[in-house]
Amino acid sequence: MRLTTRTNLAIRTLMFCAVNPHLTVRKSDIAAACNASENHLAQVVRTLGQHNFIDATRGRHGGLQLMRSPSEINIGAVFRVFEADLPFAECFSPANTCPLVDACWLRNAIHDAVEALYASLDKVRLSDLVEGNDGLTALLRFHAPPGCTRPGRDLPAGQGVASVEEAAARSPGRPA
Known part of the structure; x- marks a missing residue:
């Protein structure tokens, strides 16, 4: 059996979002980390959003985040969406x-x-793929370009972060 590129990209996208839980990530971030075409990734992102795996916000300050906890995302369900x-x-x-x-x-x-x-x-579950997987975290952890910061979305009001590293430090059990 051979998986389609779309299924492969869907799982990579979900893992990228799970490894960066307090950030709104962009397609370009995922495409760069996963060696994928942004155009192909756009189709995958649309389908993941339609099936409530991710929240995709369009526009200049838009991006992607998981809609559910990684422990609530069943990998079999993702495969069925893309392969069925x-x-x-x-x-x-x-x-x-x-x-x-x-x-x-x-x-x-x-x-x-x-x-x-x-x-x-x-x-x-998605959590089975990412939790404790330091190698994957090292590959998929978002690193902002020098001088660029991106605030976390799920932090309490007034507690925006100055850097991705601070967001990682606030996430229990996640190395920076």
Whole structure:
């Protein structure tokens, strides 16, 4: 089985947002960190927003944040959003032309394998992918360019942060 680029980018986007919980991140930040096209990422972001995984705000001060805690985001559900409409094999497509479809037992085996994959992914939460994963955090932690600051969104009023490092310091259990 091979995942689509869209599913791969969706998971990368969610991980980037989870690693940077007190920041509103931008598509360009994610694209740079994940070696992705911003145009392709825009399609993924739109779908993630439509399915309430992220809050995407447009405009100059816009960006992305998770709509739910990472522990509430089921990876199997994300995969289904991006993969469910794509038939795994021709025999699962409404446009199927395979003459063996009525007698082929491989179709049942493939169906069972795909369902087993989703059942396995249903056990995984976004938090399982990011919490305690120092290597991933080091790769995806947002670092503002020199002289540039971005305030955190979920901090109490009047407690904006001067830097990303301060936001990380305020996030328990997260290294700066």
